[in-house]
Amino acid sequence: MKRIAIIAVVVVFLASPTRAAEIFILPFTDPPGPSTWYVVQFYGNTQGAYRNRVNWYQAGQGLHFGVDFAARCGTPVVAVGEGEIVGIDDLKRGAGPHNLLIEHPNGYVSLYGHLLEAPQLYIGQTVEQGQVVGLSGDPDGSCTSRPHLHLEIRSVGYGYAYNPLDFIEADWDSLALFGPSSGFQRDLNAPHRWQTLADQPSVDFWGPMLNEYDRPWPPSGW
Ligand SMILES: [Zn+2]
Incomplete structure (x- = not known):
């Protein structure tokens, strides 16, 4: 009996997802592909963020604090989870010309940026x-x-940003094959740090820059 209990515990442990908090869905309903949508830039220490760390991403410690999905203008975007609308065109949060913020019961906020037009929703509406x-x-x-x-x-209050990959169940490794900007910036003083889709630091907005590297690779202006 004891052995069965131990086996049951091991099975449950092995069956649980490696990323504990996978609670949201992708922001599109169509499957990914060249004619629908694909990831063009992941979250974190990307080469694109490094190049634009001062002019675009300074508030986010120099990192790309979201995931970019290439999609034709007008592609319907869906809520990643149920929640309440807490921001429409709140451009203090960036990602214009139009954005949307949804607060979820689990204590996180999703932000949808670079929208085509102001969403036809109202603050306080549940979705x-x-x-x-x-x-x-x-x-x-x-x-x-x-x-x-x-x-x-x-986070609620918007002070922190997290890697969306930790929250959304998807075949991210396959999605990485579509996009041209999945490369991460390297610091030759710590060449293995923050080099994978999953291993990226959370962002503490207006905290110190995390990628002012002495020995960047690729080098600036590459
Ligand atoms: Zn972006």
Whole structure:
């Protein structure tokens, strides 16, 4: 009997997901692909964030504090979880020209950035997981330069950002094969730090820069 109990505990342990908090879904309902959507930049210590650490990402300690999904303008975006609308075009949080923030019962906030237009929702409205809450757009407003959705997971109060991969069940390794910007910036003084999709630091907004590297690779201006 004791042995059965031990086996049961081991089975439960092995069956539990490696990322404990996978509670949200992807922000699109169509499957990924070249004609629908794919990841163009992951969260964290990306080369793109390093290049733009001062002009775009200083508030986020120099890191890319969301995941970028390439998608045509007008692609329906769905809520990653049920929750309450707490921000519409709250551009203090960045990611214009239009954004949306949803607070979830689990204590996290999802932010949908670079939307095409102000979502037809109201503050305090509750939405269901998977409900269409907006249309993807382009940070430049052109729909031809770099149309994509920027998705963040933040703390309530917005002070911290977390790696969305820890919250969303998806085949992220396969999605990494689609995108051109999955490379991470290297600090040759600590060359293995923050080099994988899952191993990325949380962001403490307006905390010190995390990627002012003495020996960056690729080097600045590469
Ligand atoms: Zn982004």
